[in-house]
Amino acid sequence: MRQAQRVLSTYSVDIFGICSALYELGGLVVIHDASGCNSTYTTHNEPRWYDVPSMVYLSGLNEVDTIYGNDGRLIRDIKEVADETHPKFISVGGSPMPNVVGTDFHAVARLTERATGVPTLGFRTDGIHSYLQGAGEAFLAFAKRFMKPPTGGNSSGSSPLRVNLIGATPLDFSVTGTVTELKRLIRDNGMELVSTWAMGDTAETLASSGRADVNVVISSTGYPLAKWMKETCGIPYVTGFPVGEKAVGLWIRKILSAGGRLPESGIAEDPKGDGAGTILIIGEPVAARSLGEAASLLGKYREIRFLCPITDAPEELTRGMMITDDEHVIRDACRRADRIIADPIYGRLLPGEREKFIFLPHDAFSGRYYRDQHPVFAGPDAVRNILDAQKDLVVSERENKIEPASPVIFRA
Amino acid sequence: MKKIAIYGKGGIGKSTTTSNLAAALADMGQKVIQIGCDPKADSTLNLLQGKKIQPVMDYYREHDEAPDFEHVGVTGYGGIYCIETGGPTPGLGCAGRGIIATFDLLEELEVFERIQPDIVLYDVLGDVVCGGFAAPIREGYAEKVLIVTSGEKMALYAADNINRAVLNFADRGYASVGGLILNRRNVENEYERVKAFADERNLPVVADIPRSGDITRFEDQGMTVVAGDPDLPVSRKYRELAEKLMEE
Numbered sequence: 001m002r003q004a005q006r007v008l009s010t011y012s013v014d015i016f017g018i019c020s021a022l023y024e025l026g027g028l029v030v031i032h033d034a035s036g037c038n039s040t041y042t043t044h045n046e047p048r049w050y051d052v053p054s055m056v057y058l059s060g061l062n063e064v065d066t067i068y069g070n071d072g073r074l075i076r077d078i079k080e081v082a083d084e085t086h087p088k089f090i091s092v093g094g095s096p097m098p099n100v101v102g103t104d105f106h107a108v109a110r111l112t113e114r115a116t117g118v119p120t121l122g123f124r125t126d127g128i129h130s131y132l133q134g135a136g137e138a139f140l141a142f143a144k145r146f147m148k149p150p151t152g153g154n155s156s157g158s159s160p161l162r163v164n165l166i167g168a169t170p171l172d173f174s175v176t177g178t179v180t181e182l183k184r185l186i187r188d189n190g191m192e193l194v195s196t197w198a199m200g201d202t203a204e205t206l207a208s209s210g211r212a213d214v215n216v217v218i219s220s221t222g223y224p225l226a227k228w229m230k231e232t233c234g235i236p237y238v239t240g241f242p243v244g245e246k247a248v249g250l251w252i253r254k255i256l257s258a259g260g261r262l263p264e265s266g267i268a269e270d271p272k273g274d275g276a277g278t279i280l281i282i283g284e285p286v287a288a289r290s291l292g293e294a295a296s297l298l299g300k301y302r303e304i305r306f307l308c309p310i311t312d313a314p315e316e317l318t319r320g321m322m323i324t325d326d327e328h329v330i331r332d333a334c335r336r337a338d339r340i341i342a343d344p345i346y347g348r349l350l351p352g353e354r355e356k357f358i359f360l361p362h363d364a365f366s367g368r369y370y371r372d373q374h375p376v377f378a379g380p381d382a383v384r385n386i387l388d389a390q391k392d393l394v395v396s397e398r399e400n401k402i403e404p405a406s407p408v409i410f411r412a
Numbered sequence: 413m414k415k416i417a418i419y420g421k422g423g424i425g426k427s428t429t430t431s432n433l434a435a436a437l438a439d440m441g442q443k444v445i446q447i448g449c450d451p452k453a454d455s456t457l458n459l460l461q462g463k464k465i466q467p468v469m470d471y472y473r474e475h476d477e478a479p480d481f482e483h484v485g486v487t488g489y490g491g492i493y494c495i496e497t498g499g500p501t502p503g504l505g506c507a508g509r510g511i512i513a514t515f516d517l518l519e520e521l522e523v524f525e526r527i528q529p530d531i532v533l534y535d536v537l538g539d540v541v542c543g544g545f546a547a548p549i550r551e552g553y554a555e556k557v558l559i560v561t562s563g564e565k566m567a568l569y570a571a572d573n574i575n576r577a578v579l580n581f582a583d584r585g586y587a588s589v590g591g592l593i594l595n596r597r598n599v600e601n602e603y604e605r606v607k608a609f610a611d612e613r614n615l616p617v618v619a620d621i622p623r624s625g626d627i628t629r630f631e632d633q634g635m636t637v638v639a640g641d642p643d644l645p646v647s648r649k650y651r652e653l654a655e656k657l658m659e660e
Binding site: 103 | 506508509512542543544546547550551552581583584585586
């Protein structure tokens with residue numbers, strides 16, 4: 001029973017990461033599955049669903065088509081919808097069922113493109129890997145297909161440094177203003193924001209992002225694309241976002257240094273404070289390190305520990321972190337820490353020690369439950385915002401609490 | 413890196429052909445990976461002195477987790493890296509899924525990147541009964557299919573089915589059939605029958621392997637005939653095929 005999740009939730013899966021990454025880009029995004037998946041995505045993982053129009057479709061896979069591997073109906077249905085909606089592109093991936101019968105989504109994409117004449121991206125998904133892989137692959141596939149090659153070289157010292165923010169989805173940042181704050185910081189500090197992958201920009205804007213001087217990876221979902229753009233276009237990247245006033249200056253400095261506008265900033269990779277206690281930060285690795293930097297700058301903690309519960313997060317971003325999704329191990333790690341920053345659901349691991357927790361909701365983990373109390377967790381006011389949100393989050397967590405008699409969720 | 417999938421009717425000699433081809437390629441100095449894609453997991457027996465290796469799927473079943481790089485395969489004759497997908501007992505589970513799961517694991521462990529083979533040979537169960545058995549010819553896997561057949565009616569019937577299946581997959585960007593390997597069973601007018609079949613489908617007969625007791629003799633000793641006696645006429649045929657494949 002070591003793998004049973006009794007208290008914790010599970011992270012959003014790969015196909016939802018794809019939907020979230022491509023949501024605003026004018027494509028027809030297809031989830032190949034029986035009915036049900038779409039509702040989980042729209043209810044919990046997609047806060048834009050009721051405000052921002054998008055074309056996310058579910059194929060309605062049935063038993064006979066599964067047995068026959070009948071990709072033909074899927075392709076015909078996509079064509080019918082594409083003929084009506086004229087999407088800029090089509091994306092197709094699936095959930096566990098088509099994965100089990102070995103559906104070849106790359107082949108389906110090829111056939112769909114031939115049938116519709118619309119550029120089609122196929123994703124090998126299984127509905128078991130995390131949203132980090134799905135969204136990461138979606139950004140990368142979109143760039144490989146649509147990004148224009150960079151022209152004109154680096155910007156000169158007198159013109160603003162051109163920056164892409166990569167890795168923005170509501171799964172990591174919700175829709176409560178954090179991404180907007182990051183965009184503001186770039187612009188207010190004399191830089192040109194070329195694109196944000198992918199909140200608030202069109203497909204055409206993203207296609208022009210090859211002209212940037214620096215990429216800023218603000219979540220693990222942006223890492224594969226940043227790595228690829230470095231390899232293919234020579235665009236350097238930095239990871240992280242600023243949490244708190246002091247961190248903002250360091251972040252801007254780090255970006256300018258990467259763009260050759262300032263000497264190397266020499267920021268330590270694993271920050272440590274000189275205080276007394278230990279703090280444990282649980283979550284997506286880029287956010288965790290950014291919060292760790294904030295904790296370090298506060299100087300209250302002797303040791304800052306990181307725990308990444310998303311076990312398929314990019315290895316390069318999780319070095320030095322404990323990587324586990326085992327509830328018992330996570331509970332022990334929480335017990336050993338004096339303070340913990342984590343999604344409110346993690347507070348249920350230690351019901352008698354709730355005061356140790358600083359709650360920071362994560363849509364990819366707790367869905368819509370705490371969205372109303374989600375603070376802006378980047379920028380100069382971020383630390384205060386997070387602390388100010390605690391009172392409401394504690395009340396909300398109490399109201400949403402699932403009692404121990406809840407159904408046991410088994411991991412695949 | 414060349415990647416070739418060997419298909420054909422059950423019992424026609426796919427594993428024998430693949431192993432001898434692998435041995436001949438290894439003797440030419442090529443770095444070879446042979447992947448048996450059959451629940452019976454006996455493709456690489458004669459490259460490993462008759463010893464069975466633990467198939468990837470068996471490892472999963474026994475350890476409840478995937479094997480690491482050190483346990484995914486075993487090095488056999490001539491440095492050939494041998495992998496068996498394995499799979500469930502006949503009548504249970506889903507063998508095709510086993511092939512897909514193994515391929516996913518090989519990708520995850522970056523087996524090809526780490527071994528850097530010159531050629532990968534997929535030895536696939538004769539009947540393409542579900543999507544899993546077509547996995548070796550998907551985009552990114554084998555580019556070419558060779559079909560092993562004799563002049564017997566049922567072997568040619570199976571070869572025709574395989575050829576049709578591969579043609580059906582052409583739109584998907586899958587592999588194409590590179591030719592037939594005639595593995596003789598001493599049927600009357602055998603070459604002519606197979607040649608006529610090949611011509612009708614515009615396919616070449618890339619090798620004509622004679623029926624030979626030497627194959628069985630060396631297999632009884634847990635080795636390929638190519639390794640046992642490279643100068644025998646039958647071994648020379650395998651070596652000629654290996655040379656032809658590397659020249660293309």
